[in-house]
Every structure is written in structure tokens, then in C-alpha cells.
Amino acid sequence: MESDIRLMKGNEALAHAMIRYGADGYFGYPITPQSEVLETLEAEMPWESTGMVVLQAESEVAAVNMVYAGAGAGKAVCTSSSSPGMSLMQEGISFIAAAELPALLINCMRGGPGLGTIQPSQADYFQATKGGGHGDYRLITLAPSSVQEMCDFVALGWDLAFKYRTPAMILADGTVGQMMEKVILPEPRRRRTEEELREQCPWAVTGKKNRKRNIITSLELNAPAMEVINNNLQAKYKRIEENEVRCEALNTEDCEYLIVAFGSMARICEKAMELARKQGLNVGLLRPITLWPFPAKAIEQAARKAKGILVVELSAGQMIEDVKLAVNCQVDTRHYGRMGGMIPTPDEILGVLKEMFVK
Amino acid sequence: MKEEIIIAGFGGQGVLSMGKILAYSGLMEDKEVTWLPSYGPEQRGGTANVTVIISDERISSPILDTYDVAVVLNQQSLDKFESKVKPGGTLIYDSYGINRVPARTDIVVHRVDAMDATFEMQNAKAFNMLVLGALIKAKPMVAVESVIKGLKRTLPERHHNMLPMNEEALRKGMELIQL
The missing domain is CATH 3.40.50.920 (Rossmann fold)
Known part of the structure; x- marks a missing residue:
């Protein structure tokens, strides 16, 4: 058992938890105090073991749109950043929420506003919980207070995201990201096969064969139809409010x-x-x-x-x-x-x- | 058992890795541990510090006002942390470059000459292990064997040829303190 108990930083735990969850892809751009997420993934080279894609995008805007695309294909995909980088991603997050796609987002908050400092902060609470992007959408927002929770909330976040087809965010801060603590990593799970994905995510764009085509979009120019979409979103958010409160x-x-x-x-x-x-x-x-x-x-x-x-x-x-x-x-x-x-x-x-x- | 420790010095002295080895040693004894660095730009040259907590029970705050033990390796750190040692606590300092020695009489003060010992060993890299040896001699919070195990877990395997040197420095460090 000794080998399963490790001492690591919160950011490192996030990366290990992703690989063990059977994640399909991570797209990110480095920024202190969460750079160890991408660093750890690059060091672990999961593309050789599980086939997980790890990519340093050219910007945060690119990274979040890669997540949008991967999520549209039913994949378990993630991006992480820190406050200023998260601000750049807000448009994409609104699109992901509107298109009802599951995705895991991680913000390891630092002092702001603006570029601010690299030290810990919690000043992105409004951005995460009240919708940093435009429109009436919500993010399931998980706040870890230990390295173990950094690890556990990766699986919890993705499970909730897939259950409700909505983006979930881990809202951490520089302290939990940089702190080292004892952590027990979960048993590794293999990535879903294409067949499993088609079965579990019938809404995903997987290459149409003998079914109606799936369209992933956030655009609906017909106002009455757009109101119906909004009402459905709100009904989903109500279900989440009734069932997923944790404290x-x-x-x-x-x-x-x-x-x-x-x-x-x-x-x-x-x-x-x-x-x-x-x-x-x-x-x-x-x-x-x-x-x-x-x-x-x-x-x-x-x-x-x-x-x-x-x-x-x-x-x-x-x-x-x-x-x-x-x-x-x-x-x-x-x-x-x-x-x-x-x-x-x-x-x-x-x-x-x-x-x-x-x- | 609960020890709240601050280790502070110049960036490059091995302050953070010393804390990491200490935290790993606690882990080897099945204790709860936290390791929280000052991760600002000061890591790259200025002063660096790390808070390590080793406890039998759940640890609440990783950030503290006062400490059971302070290990200070330069004058700035001594000036900053001497007042933050709990009454009855322990302060360990390296004498190299210190021009104002600790003044408190309500704490236990140990001077170690670890920097001088590195000159003797002709190995500057042994510095933090010498200090760590002195620390666990002054406050036996973890067993030497656990530190050696912890060291093995901390060092990447390609550096395992350096284990004997580190172990030697650790044991030599224990001799630098007279109780």
C-alpha cells in the first residue's frame, strides 16, 4: 500500500488524477501558480500509456476551444489556468455551457485584478459562480481545501459534468495548488472505447452511422426556440441545485x-x-x-x-x-x-x- | 504529537528540498504532513521559506503565526522568525554570515556550524542534509531511518548514487549539536 500513498503538490495531484480517471485530453497554457499541472502531465507522458492527449496550446483562448471541440465529441477533456488566463476562457465556457457539453475546468486563483500577483486569492468567486461569460448559465463549482480533494474532485467534477452534460469547475487557489500533502491516488481506470462512448454519449459527434446527425451548437436565431433552450437549461440547473449540494x-x-x-x-x-x-x-x-x-x-x-x-x-x-x-x-x-x-x-x-x- | 516547523534561508540553500525530505520522513511514519513553500519570485535568489507540519492528527491550517521549531539559515530569516518561535520552542541557526545572534532566553537556541562542515567535507551540496541532521537530533520528531527512506523517495532514481553522501551528511549533522 505504501506506494499508493504519495506526497505531492495539489497541482501534481490534479494531473495524476486526470490520467487515472481515464481522461482523453488536456489542453492548457502555463501560468503560475498552476504550471505544475501541464508540467506533470508532460513528465508522465500519458500519451504513451493510456493514449491521453496532452497539448500546450498557443493561448488560453485556443485551449478552451480545443476543450469545446473534444467535449463535443464526447471525450473527457480538461483545461486549467489561473485567474487572468481563466478570464480569457470565459467566452468558450459560455459556449460549452450553452451547447450542454461536459468539460472539466480548473482555476487555481491568484491575486488580481489584472495580471495582479502570483500569490493565492479567492477573488474569482463571482466569475465562477455567477457566470463569468455571457448569458444565463451556471458552472458546477467545487472548492478543494486539501491536496486529497484536488485529486478527488477531478473524478467528481467529470462525473457530474457527464451526468448533467454541463461544465464543472474546480475553483482552487495558489495555496492548495502549491502545498504538498499526503494523497491517496485512485485506482487507474482505462479510457472509454469508441463503442462505450457512442453508447454513453448518444448526443456526441462521433461520425454519423445509421442515426440522425448530432449538431453541437450554441446558436439559435429563433427567439421562441432560444427561450425553450434557456428554460431547459434552467430546469437542469434546478435539478443540480436540488441534488448536488455539498459542504x-x-x-x-x-x-x-x-x-x-x-x-x-x-x-x-x-x-x-x-x-x-x-x-x-x-x-x-x-x-x-x-x-x-x-x-x-x-x-x-x-x-x-x-x-x-x-x-x-x-x-x-x-x-x-x-x-x-x-x-x-x-x-x-x-x-x-x-x-x-x-x-x-x-x-x-x-x-x-x-x-x-x-x- | 504535532510539530510546527519553519525552515528559512537563501534560495539555493536547499531550504525547500530539506522541508520536502522532512515531510516525506513524516509520511514514512504514517503521520499527517503539510509542506507549504513561499513560492514567490524570492525562490530565485532572495529568501525562501517553507512551513512543514508533522502530526498524528488531521492538520487544519498549513499557515501559522508561531512555530515549535524555526531553522534559520541567514540573517534576514533570523530577524524575521526569532520572535515567532513559541515560548519553550526551539531555534536552530547556522552561524555563517550571522552578525546578530538570537537574544531570546525563553526558547532553546542551537547554533550549528553546518556551512563550516561543508568546507571540511568539501561538498557544498551537503549543507541542507547537515542542517536536517542537526534538526532531528535537537528535536527527534522522526527517526533517522525514516529520513533516509524519505530521501530515497524524494531523489529521482538517476540520483540515487548520491544517497550515501547524503546519509553521511545527515549523520555528521547530528554530531554538530551538543545537547
């Missing part, structure tokens, strides 16, 4: 103060919670794992007896809007955040919590 709750039963944080920030807040509880403060932590669909019900429940909610993010305050909606503004909800690649420490968060609520 982790620590000490939230009857907690007096609730911290809500995701990704690496949740780890730091967990330590702040431990310190607070040692000082006799009844603090709980709720960590949304799916940022969309958002665990609104779980937050509302966890906050029922709370005197205050502290939302901690590496941003000026983005997720806090969803937390306020979750509790219908009935609980005093405040935000603490650092920006531009700065990271608060556990003591700093505990200090803020005490100053804001405990006094």
Missing part, C-alpha cells in the same frame, strides 16, 4: 458564532476555530464544498442560534452575498478578507472575530 460542517450544532469559508481559507479558519474553542468561545465552521450549488440550507441551519456570522475570504467580499441570502439577512453577517495575494493567519482571524462580535 462540511464542524461544531455547527448550537454554535454561538459561525465562520463560513471555503478552500484553503477554510483550513486557516479551522485553526482559528480550534484556538477560539480553547478560549471557551462556541465557534463553528461551515465550509461550502460546492460553491454552486451553494449550501444555503446548511448555512441557514447552522446559523439558527448564532449571534453572528463571519465570512472569511481572500477577496473584498464575494461569497458573503450568498451567505446573507442564505440567512435572509436575519443574522449579523460580516466579512473579513485580505487581497492581492495576502493571506490572513489563524490569530488574525480569531482577533477579528472577537473584535466584531465578542467584544
Whole structure:
């Protein structure tokens, strides 16, 4: 068993998890702090073992459109980038969502706006969960807080993407990407055969033989027909909201103060919670794992007896809007955040919590 | 058991790989570990640091305010991290290039002359293993055997001919500290 437990960076775990999932293709363009994804794939050379395609595209725009094409053919395809690169991909992501195609997207966020810094940030929350591209679409958004979750969410993301024929995003940050931890890699799965693909993805463009032709497009110039397409998309998003919410709750039963944080920030807040509880403060932590669909019900429940909610993010305050909606503004909800690649420490968060609520 | 460690020095001194070997050693003993580098442009020449946590239990934050052990290998790192050692904690520093020695009296301070030892060994590459040896002597958080196993897992196989030299440096490092 020793060989299955490895120490690796979050970005490396992503790459290994893709190969072991039986991925068909990865298309990317290097950018710190996620360059190890492409580096690891190039070093592992899966095209020689599983036949997986790994390609460094000429730009992020090219990479996302290669994903669009691969997904249209029913393949398990992925791209990854960091904030500025992800912005370049938004048009393609809107097209993929509109054409109802499964794809895995990974954003290892860094400090912005603009080119910003290479240090960790969570300021792309709006972009990921509210639709960074145009139109009424949603991304299933998974927020890993450990290297193990970086690994596990590759399979989860692709499974959900294929289940609902919609793009899924792993919204990580520089800390989880660069940090090394123990990780248990899943059993390798072989890539799907062409026959399996045709059977499982009857909608895919696979070369028409004895069937109606499949058309992959996001264009529908007839407005009433386009409204029907939109209604169908919204019905699908409702099913996802009903069935795919995930979160982790620590000490939230009857907690007096609730911290809500995701990704690496949740780890730091967990330590702040431990310190607070040692000082006799009844603090709980709720960590949304799916940022969309958002665990609104779980937050509302966890906050029922709370005197205050502290939302901690590496941003000026983005997720806090969803937390306020979750509790219908009935609980005093405040935000603490650092920006531009700065990271608060556990003591700093505990200090803020005490100053804001405990006094 | 839980040890929260910061290792800091110049880029190129082997700070990050020393942390990696230490983390792997913890893994060999079935512990929970995290390794978090400062991955900014400072890696390429300026100061570099890495936080390593080895624990029997789930590790929450990989980012810390204070440390059980600080290993500092240049003056800037000493200035930055001396105050961040927990009372009763341990500070290990290499004397080379240090002009202001640690002043705290509520922590255990060990001076190692690892840089001088590399001159003796005529092998500058042994530096971080000498320091690592001193660290596990001062704070026996992992067994020497686990470090050697960890080293084997960290080094690519084409470099396995360097294992004996590294093991020698590790054991020599353990002699650099008088408890």
C-alpha cells in the first residue's frame, strides 16, 4: 500500500488524477501558480500509456476551444489556468455551457485584478459562480481545501459534468495548488472505447452511422426556440441545485458564532476555530464544498442560534452575498478578507472575530 | 504529537528540498504532513521559506503565526522568525554570515556550524542534509531511518548514487549539536 500513498503538490495531484480517471485530453497554457499541472502531465507522458492527449496550446483562448471541440465529441477533456488566463476562457465556457457539453475546468486563483500577483486569492468567486461569460448559465463549482480533494474532485467534477452534460469547475487557489500533502491516488481506470462512448454519449459527434446527425451548437436565431433552450437549461440547473449540494460542517450544532469559508481559507479558519474553542468561545465552521450549488440550507441551519456570522475570504467580499441570502439577512453577517495575494493567519482571524462580535 | 516547523534561508540553500525530505520522513511514519513553500519570485535568489507540519492528527491550517521549531539559515530569516518561535520552542541557526545572534532566553537556541562542515567535507551540496541532521537530533520528531527512506523517495532514481553522501551528511549533522 505504501506506494499508493504519495506526497505531492495539489497541482501534481490534479494531473495524476486526470490520467487515472481515464481522461482523453488536456489542453492548457502555463501560468503560475498552476504550471505544475501541464508540467506533470508532460513528465508522465500519458500519451504513451493510456493514449491521453496532452497539448500546450498557443493561448488560453485556443485551449478552451480545443476543450469545446473534444467535449463535443464526447471525450473527457480538461483545461486549467489561473485567474487572468481563466478570464480569457470565459467566452468558450459560455459556449460549452450553452451547447450542454461536459468539460472539466480548473482555476487555481491568484491575486488580481489584472495580471495582479502570483500569490493565492479567492477573488474569482463571482466569475465562477455567477457566470463569468455571457448569458444565463451556471458552472458546477467545487472548492478543494486539501491536496486529497484536488485529486478527488477531478473524478467528481467529470462525473457530474457527464451526468448533467454541463461544465464543472474546480475553483482552487495558489495555496492548495502549491502545498504538498499526503494523497491517496485512485485506482487507474482505462479510457472509454469508441463503442462505450457512442453508447454513453448518444448526443456526441462521433461520425454519423445509421442515426440522425448530432449538431453541437450554441446558436439559435429563433427567439421562441432560444427561450425553450434557456428554460431547459434552467430546469437542469434546478435539478443540480436540488441534488448536488455539498459542504462540511464542524461544531455547527448550537454554535454561538459561525465562520463560513471555503478552500484553503477554510483550513486557516479551522485553526482559528480550534484556538477560539480553547478560549471557551462556541465557534463553528461551515465550509461550502460546492460553491454552486451553494449550501444555503446548511448555512441557514447552522446559523439558527448564532449571534453572528463571519465570512472569511481572500477577496473584498464575494461569497458573503450568498451567505446573507442564505440567512435572509436575519443574522449579523460580516466579512473579513485580505487581497492581492495576502493571506490572513489563524490569530488574525480569531482577533477579528472577537473584535466584531465578542467584544 | 504535532510539530510546527519553519525552515528559512537563501534560495539555493536547499531550504525547500530539506522541508520536502522532512515531510516525506513524516509520511514514512504514517503521520499527517503539510509542506507549504513561499513560492514567490524570492525562490530565485532572495529568501525562501517553507512551513512543514508533522502530526498524528488531521492538520487544519498549513499557515501559522508561531512555530515549535524555526531553522534559520541567514540573517534576514533570523530577524524575521526569532520572535515567532513559541515560548519553550526551539531555534536552530547556522552561524555563517550571522552578525546578530538570537537574544531570546525563553526558547532553546542551537547554533550549528553546518556551512563550516561543508568546507571540511568539501561538498557544498551537503549543507541542507547537515542542517536536517542537526534538526532531528535537537528535536527527534522522526527517526533517522525514516529520513533516509524519505530521501530515497524524494531523489529521482538517476540520483540515487548520491544517497550515501547524503546519509553521511545527515549523520555528521547530528554530531554538530551538543545537547
